[in-house]
Amino acid sequence: MKIAITGKGGVGKTTFASVLCRVFEAEGKNVLAVDADPDDNLALGLGFPQEIIDKIVPISAMKEFIKERTRTNAKGFGKMFKLNPEVEDIKEKYSYKFKRISLLNMGTVDKGGNGCYCPENVLLKKLTHHLILEDEDIMIMDMEAGIEHLGRGVAKGVDAFIVVIEPGIRSIQTYHKVKKMALDIGVEKVFIVANKIRSEMDIEYIMNNVSKNDILGNIYFGEKVIDSDRQNLSPYDLCKDTVNSVRAIKENLTNLLLK
Ligand SMILES: Nc1ncnc2c1ncn2[C@@H]1O[C@H](COP(=O)(O)OP(=O)(O)OP(=O)(O)O)[C@@H](O)[C@H]1O
Numbered sequence: 030m031k032i033a034i035t036g037k038g039g040v041g042k043t044t045f046a047s048v049l050c051r052v053f054e055a056e057g058k059n060v061l062a063v064d065a066d067p068d069d070n071l072a073l074g075l076g077f078p079q080e081i082i083d084k085i086v087p088i089s090a091m092k093e094f095i096k097e098r099t100r101t102n103a104k105g106f107g108k109m110f111k112l113n114p115e116v117e118d119i120k121e122k123y124s125y126k127f128k129r130i131s132l133l134n135m136g137t138v139d140k141g142g143n144g145c146y147c148p149e150n151v152l153l154k155k156l157t158h159h160l161i162l163e164d165e166d167i168m169i170m171d172m173e174a175g176i177e178h179l180g181r182g183v184a185k186g187v188d189a190f191i192v193v194i195e196p197g198i199r200s201i202q203t204y205h206k207v208k209k210m211a212l213d214i215g216v217e218k219v220f221i222v223a224n225k226i227r228s229e230m231d232i233e234y235i236m237n238n239v240s241k242n243d244i245l246g247n248i249y250f251g252e253k254v255i256d257s258d259r260q261n262l263s264p265y266d267l268c269k270d271t272v273n274s275v276r277a278i279k280e281n282l283t284n285l286l287l288k
């Protein structure tokens with residue numbers, strides 16, 4: 030099962046992604062968590078120990094390694110490089126392990142200059158596609174906010190997008206845009222997780238503005254989620270209600286994907 034978690038900024042993508050990973054992990058599944066948001070820290074949400082977090086180097090920052098794999102010419106990132114770099118061993122060598130979770134931190138790609146065809150981008154894209162198509166673990170990708178990266182086809186091939194929304198029109202607009210883009214890149218399933226719910230009215234508002242069949246479930250606004258954030262702890266370890274909601278969401282997701 031390969032899932033990409035998307036949505037507007039600040040809606041709770043990383044919170045949800047981290048709890049979902051931990052819920053699968055607690056069931057005994059091997060989980061590959063992919064941090065595809067350059068500004069984020071999925072490791073923290075997952076509950077990785079600080080000693081490991083301090084050591085994390087994003088793949089995109091491993092310049093020598095990227096050079097070696099893409100055989101960029103000696104004068105720097107010139108025009109000649111391999112468009113088909115070897116990526117098969119990267120997960121094993123460069124992921125960070127915690128419980129049954131392997132974390133790959135993709136990092137950021139300089140979007141200026143060489144644009145799409147810079148060596149970093151080629152390597153990251155090939156790696157992502159390899160993981161989506163060949164890896165056997167459950168893969169949960171925590172994406173950057175917004176939809177620009179979807180246009181670049183970063184998550185092409187995933188089984189589903191989960192769009193995290195909150196009871197407000199802007200995050201719902203993002204969901205509608207993701208749905209359109211998903212069609213363009215051949216991702217057939219787009220689901221919704223409604224986060225930061227405070228009342229029945231919130232749920233009603235959401236139901237009136239999205240396709241009801243897309244909704245996997247709701248997560249209530251929880252003070253403990255905020256506390257976990259402030260204390261740099263995993264919401265999985267601190268927020269029982271949130272974990273229960275995510276468990277129910279996971280059940281629905283599994284049933285819908287196996288259909
Ligand atoms: N159910 C919830 N109840 C209360 N607070 C929440 C809930 N979900 C997320 N938050 C809080 O909202 C903030 C944003 O959450 P998070 O970082 O998970 O969002 P994000 O979508 O990943 O953001 P970004 O777009 O910056 O990556 C955090 O402070 C988090 O603790």
Ligand SMILES: [Mg+2]
Nearest residue numbers: 042043066069
């Ligand atoms: Mg995030």
